[in-house]
Amino acid sequence: MTTASFADDPGRPTVAVLGTGIMGSGMARNLLGAGLPVRAWNRTRARAEPLAADGATVTDTAEEAVRGADVIITMLNDGPAVTETLTAAAGGVRPGQIWMQSSTVGIEATTGLAHRAAGLGLVYLDAPVSGTR
Numbered sequence: 607m608t609t610a611s612f613a614d615d616p617g618r619p620t621v622a623v624l625g626t627g628i629m630g631s632g633m634a635r636n637l638l639g640a641g642l643p644v645r646a647w648n649r650t651r652a653r654a655e656p657l658a659a660d661g662a663t664v665t666d667t668a669e670e671a672v673r674g675a676d677v678i679i680t681m682l683n684d685g686p687a688v689t690e691t692l693t694a695a696a697g698g699v700r701p702g703q704i705w706m707q708s709s710t711v712g713i714e715a716t717t718g719l720a721h722r723a724a725g726l727g728l729v730y731l732d733a734p735v736s737g738t739r
């Protein structure tokens with residue numbers, strides 16, 4: 607699959623949302639509402655599928671979701687879930703992609719994830735959220 611490049615249309619980055627639980631699905635819908643292409647993956651695929659009706663491309667794997675995306679968002683339970691998902695997605699990432707890590711993982715895990723990002727050449731944004739859906 608080809609994805610429009612950020613370089614071609616910098617105002618319209620393609621966003622991969624990994625984790626479409628309560629928070630991730632809301633984020634994905636807001637991104638779609640803003641006109642951004644969204645590639646959505648969730649461990650339990652059935653939880654991501656409703657986003658297809660809003661225009662998201664739902665993928666079978668995290669690797670498929672991140673391949674060709676400009677921005678990756680992780681919105682998962684905790685540090686181990688993020689580490690596991692990043693490992694699974696690693697084959698699809700490319701240097702220079704932005705990784706916005708929004709799961710609540712704590713300071714220690716954040717440091718480890720930032721190191722992983724650096725190793726993959728990703729631009730790491732630590733972006734935890736407060737509030738609720």
Ligand SMILES: NC(=O)c1ccc[n+]([C@@H]2O[C@H](COP(=O)([O-])OP(=O)(O)OC[C@H]3O[C@@H](n4cnc5c(N)ncnc54)[C@H](OP(=O)(O)O)[C@@H]3O)[C@@H](O)[C@H]2O)c1
Nearest residue numbers: 625626627628629630649650682683687709710737738739
């Ligand atoms: N909800 C809130 O009001 C709120 C507010 C502030 C911050 N947060 C933080 O936001 C994050 C997400 O919260 P949420 O409310 O959206 O939680 P949620 O609805 O329970 O969703 C959790 C997500 O993590 C996935 N997940 C869990 N373990 C995984 C693993 N080992 N590998 C891959 N995916 C895994 C789940 O996939 P499955 O669907 O397959 O289980 C699901 O997509 C958490 O860190 C939470 O602390 C939440």
